[in-house]
Amino acid sequence: MAYKPQYCAGQTIVADNRRKQMDPAHKLEKLREVSDKDLVLIMGHRVPGSAYKSAHPPLAEQQEPACPVRKLVTATDGAKAGDRIRYIQFSDSMYNAPCHPYLRSYLEAYRFRGIDPGTLSGRQIVECRERDLEKYSKDLVNTELFDPALTGVRGCTVHGHSLRLDENGMMFDMLQRCILDKKSGIVKIVKDQVGVPLDGEVKVGKPMDSKWIKAHSTIYHSLVGTAYRDDAELVEYIQRIHSLRVKYGFMPKEA
Amino acid sequence: MTEATFPQCRISAERLLNPETTERLLNKLIEVPGIRRMLLNGQRLPAIIPYGPAKGLANPHPMRRTIKVGDQDVELQVHVGNVLLELEDRDAIPALKAACESIFTDFTFRIQEGRYMKTEPSLVDYCKYGPNADKEMLGLADPSSKSKPVILQGIK
Numbered sequence: 001m002a003y004k005p006q007y008c009a010g011q012t013i014v015a016d017n018r019r020k021q022m023d024p025a026h027k028l029e030k031l032r033e034v035s036d037k038d039l040v041l042i043m044g045h046r047v048p049g050s051a052y053k054s055a056h057p058p059l060a061e062q063q064e065p066a067c068p069v070r071k072l073v074t075a076t077d078g079a080k081a082g083d084r085i086r087y088i089q090f091s092d093s094m095y096n097a098p099c100h101p102y103l104r105s106y107l108e109a110y111r112f113r114g115i116d117p118g119t120l121s122g123r124q125i126v127e128c129r130e131r132d133l134e135k136y137s138k139d140l141v142n143t144e145l146f147d148p149a150l151t152g153v154r155g156c157t158v159h160g161h162s163l164r165l166d167e168n169g170m171m172f173d174m175l176q177r178c179i180l181d182k183k184s185g186i187v188k189i190v191k192d193q194v195g196v197p198l199d200g201e202v203k204v205g206k207p208m209d210s211k212w213i214k215a216h217s218t219i220y221h222s223l224v225g226t227a228y229r230d231d232a233e234l235v236e237y238i239q240r241i242h243s244l245r246v247k248y249g250f251m252p253k254e255a
Numbered sequence: 256m257t258e259a260t261f262p263q264c265r266i267s268a269e270r271l272l273n274p275e276t277t278e279r280l281l282n283k284l285i286e287v288p289g290i291r292r293m294l295l296n297g298q299r300l301p302a303i304i305p306y307g308p309a310k311g312l313a314n315p316h317p318m319r320r321t322i323k324v325g326d327q328d329v330e331l332q333v334h335v336g337n338v339l340l341e342l343e344d345r346d347a348i349p350a351l352k353a354a355c356e357s358i359f360t361d362f363t364f365r366i367q368e369g370r371y372m373k374t375e376p377s378l379v380d381y382c383k384y385g386p387n388a389d390k391e392m393l394g395l396a397d398p399s400s401k402s403k404p405v406i407l408q409g410i411k
Contacts, residue, residue: 195307
């Protein structure tokens with residue numbers, strides 16, 4: 001029988017959502033349409049429409065050594081062109097954000113190529129070639145992985161993920177990169193990811209409602225969502241890993 | 256310095272408070288007799304971005320503005336998360352609770368009794384600020400800070 005990856009343990013909706021996001025066969029639901037130009041503005045690495053700066057000449061112009069691995073692995077578009085490495089970084093609120101740092105790194109590793117994800121407690125950064133990054137960030141912002149109120153594109157001053165939401169339901173941001181327009185209910189991004197004001201504003205749509213948020217959360221939270229301890233299968237799995245790790249230094253065999 | 260016998264309590268709501276809500280809450284609280292000191296606690300909102308690539312730029316933030324408490328202007332420097340209070344005695348707590356109940360109608364809150372402000376200077380306080388530090392401010396803010404506390408007219 002062919003191997004079928006299980007992605008993660010658990011019987012709750014949270015575990016189910018985690019599996020869906022990690023599974024590259026699952027098509028992520030598209031919820032908004034942020035244009036390429038707007039994404040470039042939010043990331044702030046280059047002026048929209050300008051040429052990509054390069055770190056080395058295109059691979060086609062280089063004399064590459066005879067290497068079996070290079071023959072096996074096709075270079076990404078960014079690598080072929082010799083683009084610079086650039087990044088996008090996200091903060092995800094613990095109050096039922098649709099994605100979270102660990103999961104982001106997992107799903108990016110499953111879905112994208114040529115990336116270097118960095119996982120921290122409250123933020124997750126992914127680095128790759130610039131034109132690849134712009135392609136990947138479309139998926140990260142336009143789909144169910146993103147919520148305008150609970151997810152922030154933040155290159156610095158990221159704190160806010162573990163704080164209470166404000167009265168408008170937005171995650172705290174010291175730099176106030178995005179603003180909720182109370183009249184229209186639409187969230188507008190007014191600064192790039194490092195806090196430099198944009199000339200215009202980028203509309204990223206309305207925050208998702210609480211019903212959608214609960215149904216799409218990938219975070220266990222005993223107060224505002226599904227409690228970790230309610231997921232018997234996941235607790236059993238974690239306890240088993242813990243036990244094996246303590247007993248055998250993570251040797252994958254049981255006594 | 257604060258007497259160790261003065262009770263202290265902390266009001267925390269389910270959400271971080273907008274300036275309008277903070278204003279309404281504080282105006283209700285000051286009607287309660289027996290509050291000695293009050294501290295608004297929360298995440299700092301600097302007027303100038305202090306670090307990072309945007310360092311030095313102005314940081315306009317809708318949660319940082321001047322509110323009116325009683326007849327005094329109070330400039331908010333934080334996004335208010337908790338309100339710490341030092342009371343004359345515990346009798347004021349039911350009145351505080353009633354004041355909060357009238358404000359927090361859309362989300363929950365709680366009042367906890369405990370020890371939230373320093374009751375005596377630590378060795379570090381002495382090393383940093385010396386023997387002549389402003390004792391009213393000790394434990395609440397940097398005593399060498401140029402900003403002074405807002406004095407609200409009591410109703411005692």
